[in-house]
Amino acid sequence: MSRTKKHVLAMLAAAPLLLASGHGFAATGQEASKPVKPETESRGEILSLSCAGCHGTDGKSASIIPSIYGKSPDYIETALIDFKNGSRQSTVMDRHAKGYSDDEIHLIAEYFGNLSKKNH
Amino acid sequence: MSISRRDFNKLLLAGTAGSAFGLFGISNTAFAARKRVVVIGGGFGGAATAKYLKKLDPTLSVTLIEPKAAFVTCPFSNWVLGGLKTMKDITHTYTALRNQYGVNVIADRAVAIDPVKNSVKLSSGKVIGYDRLVVSPGIDFKYDEIAGYSKKIADSSMPHAWQAGPQTVLLHKQLQAMKNGGTVVLCPPGNPFRCPPGPYERASLIAYYLKRHKPKSKIVILDAKEKFSKQGLFTKGWERLYPGMIEWRSSTGGGKVVGVDAKTMTVETELGAVKGEVINLIPSQKAGKIAFEAGLANEKGWCPIDPASFESTMHKGIHVIGDSCIAGAMPKSGFAASSQGKVTAAAIVNLLRGQEPISPSLVNTCYSLVGPNYGVSVAGVYRLSEAGIVEIPGSGGLTPVDATDDQLEQEALFADGWYTNICKDIWG
Ligand SMILES: Cc1cc2nc3c(=O)[nH]c(=O)nc-3n(C[C@H](O)[C@H](O)[C@H](O)COP(=O)(O)OP(=O)(O)OC[C@H]3O[C@@H](n4cnc5c(N)ncnc54)[C@H](O)[C@@H]3O)c2cc1C
Numbered sequence: 001m002s003r004t005k006k007h008v009l010a011m012l013a014a015a016p017l018l019l020a021s022g023h024g025f026a027a028t029g030q031e032a033s034k035p036v037k038p039e040t041e042s043r044g045e046i047l048s049l050s051c052a053g054c055h056g057t058d059g060k061s062a063s064i065i066p067s068i069y070g071k072s073p074d075y076i077e078t079a080l081i082d083f084k085n086g087s088r089q090s091t092v093m094d095r096h097a098k099g100y101s102d103d104e105i106h107l108i109a110e111y112f113g114n115l116s117k118k119n120h
Numbered sequence: 121m122s123i124s125r126r127d128f129n130k131l132l133l134a135g136t137a138g139s140a141f142g143l144f145g146i147s148n149t150a151f152a153a154r155k156r157v158v159v160i161g162g163g164f165g166g167a168a169t170a171k172y173l174k175k176l177d178p179t180l181s182v183t184l185i186e187p188k189a190a191f192v193t194c195p196f197s198n199w200v201l202g203g204l205k206t207m208k209d210i211t212h213t214y215t216a217l218r219n220q221y222g223v224n225v226i227a228d229r230a231v232a233i234d235p236v237k238n239s240v241k242l243s244s245g246k247v248i249g250y251d252r253l254v255v256s257p258g259i260d261f262k263y264d265e266i267a268g269y270s271k272k273i274a275d276s277s278m279p280h281a282w283q284a285g286p287q288t289v290l291l292h293k294q295l296q297a298m299k300n301g302g303t304v305v306l307c308p309p310g311n312p313f314r315c316p317p318g319p320y321e322r323a324s325l326i327a328y329y330l331k332r333h334k335p336k337s338k339i340v341i342l343d344a345k346e347k348f349s350k351q352g353l354f355t356k357g358w359e360r361l362y363p364g365m366i367e368w369r370s371s372t373g374g375g376k377v378v379g380v381d382a383k384t385m386t387v388e389t390e391l392g393a394v395k396g397e398v399i400n401l402i403p404s405q406k407a408g409k410i411a412f413e414a415g416l417a418n419e420k421g422w423c424p425i426d427p428a429s430f431e432s433t434m435h436k437g438i439h440v441i442g443d444s445c446i447a448g449a450m451p452k453s454g455f456a457a458s459s460q461g462k463v464t465a466a467a468i469v470n471l472l473r474g475q476e477p478i479s480p481s482l483v484n485t486c487y488s489l490v491g492p493n494y495g496v497s498v499a500g501v502y503r504l505s506e507a508g509i510v511e512i513p514g515s516g517g518l519t520p521v522d523a524t525d526d527q528l529e530q531e532a533l534f535a536d537g538w539y540t541n542i543c544k545d546i547w548g
Pocket residue numbers: 160161162163164165166185186187188191193194195196197198228229230231256257258259281282283314315318319322408409410441442443444452453454455456457485486487488
């Protein structure tokens with residue numbers, strides 16, 4: 001959790017009345033009964049949205065750029081780590097991979113890996 | 121913006137959630153209905169938001185307001201000028217958004233926003249209510265900063281071609297009509313502006329066209345800046361591919377444009393006049409018109425936002441993305457606008473469920489073509505910090521200056537691949 005978010009939550013916790021009204025509200029909302037996505041999965045999805053700009057929606061490429069969809073989590077994670085530490089040659093992927101922590105790379109790999117499993 | 125202010129806004133948001141004008145801006149009776157998100161502008165930011173809202177939560181009602189029946193992208197419009205693509209190649213319709221994703225696309229212009237009643241008025245007179253509004257209207261031009269210049273002149277003799285469509289066609293025709301040995305004058309604006317490397321990719325691809333068809337011609341760049349995006353890479357590419365053809369003058373080196381005379385096709389600089397057969401003046405820019413009319417822009421002409429959700433700091437419930445917004449370290453690019461659109465779609469889905477937005481991850485890659493087999497790029501990965509949207513240290517950056525010919529060719533191929541995929545990701 002980011003420092004910013006922790007700070008916000010701390011502030012909210014210090015205002016129990018406000019927090020309570022927020023929750024009560026959510027419970028009456030139409031979407032409240034829907035299962036809330038676990039934080040890690042959502043984070044993986046948010047991170048993965050960035051990839052679609054070049055690799056296509058859901059990582060399905062329609063061009064010379066390689067697809068991510070259909071690759072295994074292991075393959076994706078290894079590729080990204082190798083781009084990051086420079087052991088795999090690239091044009092632009094090294095510059096992108098350096099923007100993600102190893103944990104984030106793991107989440108991205110899991111997200112894309114599971115996406116193709118889900119739809120097969 | 122300071123963190124305390126942002127936290128305060130969030131606190132306010134959470135605190136008013138149960139009240140009549142709270143998080144959803146409407147009374148409790150509406151909660152049973154489908155949540156309505158309205159998006160203004162079907163360009164890189166707006167169309168991406170509309171698509172990803174439906175992708176992330178198909179139960180939402182999503183309306184996209186865009187006056188044009190088809191969108192012509194600025195990306196690759198320089199390739200059209202160079203003869204490498206056609207206007208058809210860079211035109212995209214809203215058919216897939218409408219039919220495959222269930223977005224309600226309305227071909228009209230938004231003329232007013234009521235941030236209290238949460239509604240948008242269209243030029244037809246129709247009024248549309250929203251629970252959340254996304255505004256991505258792109259840019260508008262400051263026509264009054266240069267003596268003798270006006271919108272009329274831009275539309276007739278000195279096109280900017282900085283919004284793709286008829287302007288691109290006009291500039292293309294002028295280049296084709298120019299005699300061998302003519303001068304093309306290209307005037308890039310000062311910062312900040314849409315697509316920082318764009319004017320220099322344009323110079324490159326016009327040079328590519330001239331070298332093949334009118335080799336005695338030249339290009340003079342009169343710049344409002346002292347330096348420019350990917351300067352080392354462009355300069356090296358120009359020397360290699362178009363030696364002696366492109367002359368760049370910095371702002372203090374005679375580049376600053378102070379006036380134009382359309383009759384004599386002359387550009388007046390601080391250090392004298394320059395004549396051109398073709399004059400491509402790109403004026404200074406500001407947020408799209410509707411952003412001003414709705415009170416979303418600040419005195420500098422751009423829209424301040426909360427970087428966690430791109431919600432306006434001027435009006436609650438309205439998110440501003442793309443070129444119009446102030447997105448910290450991110451450049452004004454189509455890639456950035458679409459990345460912001462996706463992050464905003466995810467934030468809105470969460471907010472409408474009464475949840476906090478997940479901390480965003482943002483990205484940009486801008487490819488520029490120096491020649492058909494000669495591509496260069498700048499990349500960036502961005503996160504939220506206490507200082508707003510910042511680039512992750514050690515990530516991103518430029519194509520290395522010593523890149524091999526193979527790498528440059530690869531980047532040119534990836535540029536083409538990028539365009540195919542991002543357009544499909546947004547409008548496909
Ligand atoms: C020559 C050139 C080359 C470029 N190359 C690249 C590139 O290679 N890569 C890259 O990432 N970026 C590139 N860009 C930048 C890119 O075009 C912009 O950054 C991007 O279009 C911004 O997206 P946006 O959604 O903010 O605005 P736009 O894409 O301009 O979309 C705005 C839309 O809003 C609509 N609109 C405006 N007002 C209203 C209203 N009142 N009601 C309804 N609709 C309205 C407009 O009709 C328009 O369709 C380039 C730009 C130029 C000029």
